[in-house]
Amino acid sequence: MPLMPVTDSMFLLVETREHPMHVGGLQLFKKPEGAGPDYLRDLRRNLLESDNMRPVFRRRPARPVNTAGHVAWTTDADLELDYHFRHSALPQPGRIRELLELASRWHGTLLDRHRPLWEIHLVEGLQDGRFAIYTKVHHALMDGVSALKHLQGTLSDDPNDLDCPPPWGSKRPADASRNGKKPSSLLQSAGNTFNQLAGLAPAAVKVAQEAFREHTLTLPMQAPKTMLNVPIGGARRFAAQSWSLDRVRAIASAAGVSRNDVVLAMCSGALRDYLIEQSALPDAPLTAMVPVSLRRKSDGGDAAGNNIGALLCNLATDLADPGQRLAAIHLSMRNGKRLFSELTPLQTLLLSGINVAQLGISPVPGFVNNTRPPFNLVISNVPGPRKQMYWNGAQLDGIYPASVLLDGQALNITLTSNGDNLDFGITGCRRSVPHLQRILIHLDTALAELEGAVA
Template structure:
């Protein structure tokens, strides 16, 4: 048995029927030219013969039914791949609607802790001839960004490459990431010693200059309630060229435009539900704080920024201006901090989520923010899996008490692929957000024309 890192243990500890703690994703593929009706069955049979399963995909809690299950991992000696890699068919008429309903059901069910904590579903029966794959893996094993990167590692940019690994496999030998040599104690103490001036600066920006959004400023909304275990999932793609054009005309970033799309959609959705608050919604936005000139060897530089979405403004251009200014102010503060200081400020932005499962907390406190909107880099080229053309990558995320809605998107060649995860009880008619996202993008285009 291997001792479990504290972060892994916490994801297992907080999981319950109401709070499944796995991340997932839905991929859409077009079969290779000339592929017959037995393409998927043959592909699955071939992949099940793969006996080289990476250690991560053999890992399960050492004692699934007691507290020791939160303390140590063990490796499965013989994995039942036929259980983990399943073949399913959609009910007729096999529309995207049926696919999303099935994905919603799968995403709301818990993983079996007596087995390695992942499942993959190969899905046929779409009326347009395409097929899909839904995968989920426990957050204790892999976070959403890592899961997306792993999925990309199994793809190829060559349509004639029919030797791609299975979704649980890898093209390269797995290497345990060696921990980077810790910074010297003196350097760390110097950074910690600078926290007092940092606190003064943050307070000045927030309370005197009014340029920084802090936790607990978000209004209470229909999304900030205790949640149930069932999920709804919705997904759609938009051309990245449309977002890029708006960003170029307004001097904003593409992520600002994406946030403005989400803001417009949330505003329209909440108006439909007669639930739009007077104060603007606040989004938690995971953002890379790495300078564009830095290499990837610089370590983890991710900030949890809070963004004013300007949902109190009816004008699309005004919302984009508010979002751009809010993100610029937050990034400016973060760039002036050391890595440790930035990490601690990020922790302040999300700290309340750690106690959201305590009874009464969600109903009796203001939310630290209203929802998470995450933009994760995806493949820049057109990708294929064993000759099948990848049409879409739609992330499915974790929800917590007080956070009944999550919007995560990823770039995919020429598209932006949105995956929206919601609590089935708390967020009715989730698919309406897709229509509102499309409307919001059109309004932004009209506003800058």
């Protein structure tokens, strides 16, 4: 039985009914031309007959009970594929609204720990003729970056390619994750780890110098208390929408900033307007935690597990002018990235833990209500496919990520690039974040305001 990395084990240990610890995603597809009324039924039947399955999708906790025994994985030799891959139909009138309501319910339910920790739902009944796939995978198996890489590995840029693998399969050989390289020995790995840890103290000194003497870093515990930083329940709301990548590129080029800076400024403007609408905008600026992938290109598309760092960004929600907000966000992200570029991946990972350590004890009764949040929300921008993609002839029309919430973190915004679009998925606590879909309207307004600011 392979031992779990500590990062994977922690996602199992902190999970409760109120805090499901899976990442998810909603994909929209256009059926290929000539698809008949039995297209989806036949598609599911053919996929169930496939023997193409990545080993990670057979993995389950060796001790599925909810104790401190989550230290090892085991392989499920008797996996029931028809349990994990389900076919559903939307109620009429089959709008995107009904699809998002269904995805919201699925995203709020726990995965069965006695089985491999994933579910995939094939959804028909959209009035526009498209179909959807909702996927959820436990964070202990994959983080959001590796989950999206896996999805891209099942797609093709050829609309005539009808040999794409199932959502749990792979085009790569079973041993492709080794990329032709001999795995490092335990002694070599230990040596590398020791060398990086030896540099942690100087790295910590550098962080302290940047933060306290030069005042260039956004620090944890500086975030104001908001309506988003409260204990949460287990039910979720999910909203999704796409925007043109060209519009974001044009703003970034005109302002001399990165596309991610523009995305953060969109979110900042939307959050400012939403909180004003709720009579809940604090005087101090909101802080976002921005995940940064620490994966190397050599990890390949079949990477699994968790390997992310965390930057804190000043969202400048106290500034009414969208141009000034964008400039403040750019400065905050530039300083954080500069520091990360000077650290090793392990040092970055360990120092990122300072930013998120408080979340580990957030379930303690009374803790969230009586402390300041380390940050106000997570905003994650995950690279996706750069061109139009297809799955067995069906055109991919949208990829909308659904993420994890924790006590004190009732809202998450995750987006991914998808050809010519940016696809946003917004996950919120159903009880704590009213009228979640209004944030989509405010994102659209914020984008238009940024265009006006740089014109």
